[in-house]
Amino acid sequence: MSSTFWRRFRWHPPQGTASPGAPSAWSWRMMMAQGPGPLVVALVMIAGILIAGFVVPTTQHLASLMAVVPATTAALAGPRLTAVIAALSCVAAFVLDAHDDLLGTSIPVVHLAEIGLISAFVIASRSIRDRSVRELTEVRIVSDTIQRVLLRPLPPHVGHLRIRATYHASHPHAQIGGDLYAVSRCAAGVRILIGDVRGKGLPAVEDAEALLGAFRAGARRTRSLTDLIAELEFSVRGHFEEAGLTDTDAVERFITALLLEVPDQGDTVRAVNCGHPPPYLAHGADTLLLAPASPSPPLGLGSLNAGDYAVDTFPFSRRATLLLYTDGAIEARNSDGQFYDLGAHVAAWPGSQPEDLLRHVLDGLSHHVGGGAPMELDDDIALIAVQYGDDLPAPAAAPAAEALVQGRTSVSGPGARAVPQRGTGPG
Template sequence: MLPVLPALLLFIGLVVGLFTPRDVRPDAFLATAMVSAAALLPLWGTVLIGVGACAVFVSLTVDFDALRDATAYSELATLAAIAAFSIFFNRLLGRRAHQLVQVRSVAETAQLAVLQPVPQHLGHVTLETLYLAAAAEARIGGDLYEAIRTHHGVRLLIGDVRGKGLLAIQAAATLLSAFREAAHDAPDLPHLARRLETSMSRRASQYPEVPGSEIAERFITALLAEIPDDEPIVRTVTCGHPPPLLLHHGEVRELQPAAPSPPLNLGMLVSNGYHVDVAPFHPGDQLLLYTDGVTETRDRSGAFYPLPERIRPWSGETPHQLLAHLHRDLIAYSDGRLDDDIAALIAQRRPSRHCT
């Protein structure tokens, strides 16, 4: 509808000029048509509307035999100036739109470089991931996930950087790099959490003098999980992150931490170390890790997305199917208006001769 608005205004101006008294001028409609064309149409459309507006005015002036009126020439000059300004404004908007597309492309490429694809199978675990960017106008965020096969089992990470933009991406890249290195040799999850905390605090200490950088204030909520090869369990350490969901035989249970720790880069608040929670995790069970963009998705009434309730009917699906259902449901629930980035990672234990 909006792209036809300039032509509609042009037509209204012509009708006003033809069927109203001569003292009722169509100039306002013609000028509005040209300005709206600059914002709504490509360059050729803006030029066409500008030429059309001037042609309509000249035609009406000739029809009313007003060419000898000096006011008519003044009005025509004004319309020509507005047409020229509209073309200039259209070019300016086009250049800015092109720059915005380039910036978004670079940002998306940077985020994809940070979030490397997670293998579908790691040892005895099947994995699937979901990442949904917020609305196109939103800045890139710092949601992250990773899964690594180690001699301790499969270790998982999901996190959410406070804030958005390139600083968030940089913080996410730092955390992911530290996790990819430390996950292999940290003897347990508390040691792994301390290694990640050290990396994040070290990074923050490198920028104390940058005014307004917010790096020293930036923290990351994170959840670490470990699925050992030889035990039907899952171990988790929660650092200010939403609790994971355990899907077992059609039931959905939140794995609330007994002693949650603060987010990473707030390690000075940890006094008694990191607490490990242990839950049964049998073949066929699924573990869903997610960022708060999922549970903070709102419908039109402002109600938050009830994740455990909505996901229960899909608990018997494969990881790929379950996340596909979740993807569609989040879009439908929010009426296509996602306000935050969303990341989710699901792990399913496959039958193994080591599991009893």
């Protein structure tokens, strides 16, 4: 075997790792997947069959066993190495047939045809698989890029607020969807938008992008929440009208949204709820559901007049934690068809840090839908925890930069004011 061939197929450890001889947790697995493992296994199998063929009586013909070698190699390596091993297997089979004095018969031809046909099949299968993996990788790269545009990492703090967020996709390969959230620093304080687009797929992503773009453009320059929500309605409605020129289903689309404003000075939170599930406020042993007194229709179905929107004001003390969530959190079912009781789980939260609340809710969801196994959900879930941070530096008088992010949210809830929740949720 030439040195050029060995350099082509030999194992190279990943960059940043220790020397090849150093112990590592991934060594055997990575060697079998990327390194010399497949080549070593194939050569050992060929040598083993050859030795066995020379040891057993010549009446026992083992050349046909060589077909196993390329089939095994294809499961571990790519088409090129499998083709090389197939050629070596044919040579080894010919050697065994010569040792068994079969060269004057049709048996060597049968053995070579058997190895050739099996090798061609496994090489073709491996080529199709590798092409599919490359395509999936490219799709994931594009998806990750779009995610970075729409679902930017949530800043850990904005103004006087500490903000934590988590996102759990219903599909293991999903990165983005119609759920969205964004945070913006404004002169009045911090504004938070969370929404859920009706539908899935690319149209939902386009709808989410339209709303997020409108929020980014207007959150800092629009003075009141009602003016901002009317501006968002105008932008979303215009987007749906343009989409309707090529998509007849666009007229049936809408976006539920919850727009919050937390002033820098004060202990309240102002909210405009457009068909979105109300948030929870955890404060010690009490858990409140901040349901709107007069909920508005979802965006795309609402009014362009700012005066038609009602602003609800709720208490938000320095030691309270605000939880925003998606409908996946309250619509998740267990094997018995029971909804996840988010309110009860929030009420049972013993911690004080916003990231602990998110972990507490997700752990409860995992046990509810799968008994602790990896979650299998019918819908995506996004959770945002907001809390005053007394240890944070005083915010600037005017917003110097906009902190933006995205995720996803839910769709249901009662129509009242702050409703105390002790062990019951909206599900």
